[in-house]
Amino acid sequence: MKRNLIVLVVRTVLLSLSSRFTSGLVVSPAFETLSGANGLINVNGDPITSSVVTKGKKQLVVILPQLGEFDSSEFCEYLVAASNDLNKADIELSVIGIGDEGAGKEFCNFTGLSPDVLKLDPNGAIHQALELHAGPGLSVPGWVSDDALKFILGTLPGGSPDVASMVRPVATEWLNYMAMCAGIGAPGTLQEVLRGYFGDKSAPERFREDDVVKAGFITIGPGVGPVKMGPISYEQWFSDERGYLRPVELATVRLKNMVEVLTKWETYVTNRLTIAQRGATFLFDESGGSLYEYKHRGVLTYSETMSRPLLFLSEYIGESIARNPLKLPDTGADFGNGIKGRGFMKPAGKAMNFLKPLFVIENKLQSKVLGVTESDLEIAKAKIDGFITSNKAVVFTYDLSPFSTEATEILEERGYEYKKVSVGLEWFLLDKDSSALRTALLDMTGQSSLPHVFINGVHIGGVFSGNENYPGLAGLKEAGILESVIKCGSFIKENDSINTTSESEDLEENAFA
Numbered sequence: 001m002k003r004n005l006i007v008l009v010v011r012t013v014l015l016s017l018s019s020r021f022t023s024g025l026v027v028s029p030a031f032e033t034l035s036g037a038n039g040l041i042n043v044n045g046d047p048i049t050s051s052v053v054t055k056g057k058k059q060l061v062v063i064l065p066q067l068g069e070f071d072s073s074e075f076c077e078y079l080v081a082a083s084n085d086l087n088k089a090d091i092e093l094s095v096i097g098i099g100d101e102g103a104g105k106e107f108c109n110f111t112g113l114s115p116d117v118l119k120l121d122p123n124g125a126i127h128q129a130l131e132l133h134a135g136p137g138l139s140v141p142g143w144v145s146d147d148a149l150k151f152i153l154g155t156l157p158g159g160s161p162d163v164a165s166m167v168r169p170v171a172t173e174w175l176n177y178m179a180m181c182a183g184i185g186a187p188g189t190l191q192e193v194l195r196g197y198f199g200d201k202s203a204p205e206r207f208r209e210d211d212v213v214k215a216g217f218i219t220i221g222p223g224v225g226p227v228k229m230g231p232i233s234y235e236q237w238f239s240d241e242r243g244y245l246r247p248v249e250l251a252t253v254r255l256k257n258m259v260e261v262l263t264k265w266e267t268y269v270t271n272r273l274t275i276a277q278r279g280a281t282f283l284f285d286e287s288g289g290s291l292y293e294y295k296h297r298g299v300l301t302y303s304e305t306m307s308r309p310l311l312f313l314s315e316y317i318g319e320s321i322a323r324n325p326l327k328l329p330d331t332g333a334d335f336g337n338g339i340k341g342r343g344f345m346k347p348a349g350k351a352m353n354f355l356k357p358l359f360v361i362e363n364k365l366q367s368k369v370l371g372v373t374e375s376d377l378e379i380a381k382a383k384i385d386g387f388i389t390s391n392k393a394v395v396f397t398y399d400l401s402p403f404s405t406e407a408t409e410i411l412e413e414r415g416y417e418y419k420k421v422s423v424g425l426e427w428f429l430l431d432k433d434s435s436a437l438r439t440a441l442l443d444m445t446g447q448s449s450l451p452h453v454f455i456n457g458v459h460i461g462g463v464f465s466g467n468e469n470y471p472g473l474a475g476l477k478e479a480g481i482l483e484s485v486i487k488c489g490s491f492i493k494e495n496d497s498i499n500t501t502s503e504s505e506d507l508e509e510n511a512f513a
Contacts, residue, residue, distance in 0.1 A: 028290035043104035064097035068268030081325040135176025135276040136185025176276035186298020196251035203245040203307040204330030237347040243331030349464030359448035380440035393418035
């Protein structure tokens with residue numbers, strides 16, 4: 001990712017310098033093509049007689065695929081958010097998409113894009129003139145009958161064409177589009193699909209706290225946490241995490257866009273012979289020279305830097321806006337406190353709570369079998385008290401436990417001093433003294449699993465599991481208050497609790513004595 005960003009910055013700078021030296025001498029071929037473009041209409045259906053581009057000011061021209069495509073609404077959300085900054089930078093924005101006036105009006109209503117900015121290319125003529133990508137160039141084999149194609153197309157949005165001569169051409173478009181969705185002839189598509197589901201720690205949040213998506217019997221939101229599937233409701237395991245693109249967050253945004261298009265398919269997709277057609281982005285200087293250009297390589301590849309799609313505009317609208325035009329929480333890969341305490345270990349850690357009754361029984365049984373006495377427990381409790389009173393932070397661990405390792409790494413990544421106390425290799429490998437220590441921890445805290453984390457003498461839980469007052473070590477970190485707890489020794493009042501879904505500023509003001 002970092003290498004790609006460096007390459008992009010160097011490339012943009014070189015293009016910018018080149019355009020300045022050759023200003024007035026070299027006009028971009030794309031600028032010339034767009035200057036001579038015709039056949040465009042506005043959202044009212046009126047022909048556009050003026051040129052798409054003119055000299056005299058910088059111009060950002062974004063060529064979209066179908067207005068009903070994933071890429072189109074997703075990219076335009078960023079453009080709309082940055083529109084004022086583009087105006088301040090004296091950059092004129094033009095957006096060209098495939099569709100008719102009905103599609104244009106619906107698209108502007110959904111995305112918030114100004115109708116004055118949008119130009120419509122009903123047949124994708126500009127895309128073809130610019131020789132933009134349209135898939136891997138596959139053809140439907142001749143041995144596949146039209147009847148078979150009609151059946152297949154009948155299962156897809158829009159169904160099969162009524163005109164027999166259109167069946168094979170439409171099927172060819174769908175074939176190339178589906179191939180791109182599978183990554184064929186579409187570099188970056190599969191990576192982007194996976195990023196939508198698995199998240200991206202280098203990107204900002206994408207789904208607002210009040211956003212709700214409804215798709216049939218499924219409701220997601222408000223925010224990325226709550227999910228309802230018919231009578232079943234649950235909370236996503238990452239719902240308390242902030243500042244980065246969380247798992248399925250981008251996929252949820254795309255689900256929202258998909259619901260919009262599929263419920264209005266006939267309005268959005270007016271030319272099925274351009275389903276596979278991709279788009280491009282061009283930034284021209286005042287003389288028509290190229291400051292930046294990028295052509296889509298597949299589906300969901302509308303930017304050269306998908307984690308931050310407007311990064312190429314940093315020089316013109318400022319790095320802050322270019323990196324995060326939506327202005328959603330953004331700590332990304334840096335996170336301030338690092339990225340430990342996140343990932344797929346987290347749901348496994350939270351699931352340990354369901355095994356608590358079993359662990360309690362096993363804990364008591366093991367200590368009994370090993371002959372642990374009340375005297376042994378008192379000695380163990382005295383040891384625990386000694387550790388937690390003489391150290392700012394103490395972590396009781398199993399040496400072989402990945403959760404214990406995660407807890408210590410959370411503290412280490414920020415350089416916090418702590419005392420690590422090994423209870424043993426694992427619960428099933430404990431001797432009498434270690435079993436007594438483990439049982440004493442259970443008696444003192446009510447927590448049956450390890451690690452146990454104490455900060456300034458207070459038990460805050462484990463790494464992902466907490467108690468009635470504290471959300472665990474990772475939870476304190478997500479709330480943005482771990483540093484205050486460790487350095488200041490600030491703790492919540494008795495009978496209060498931490499709400500990790502609140503903003504960290506509110507937490508520090510309201511949650512601590």
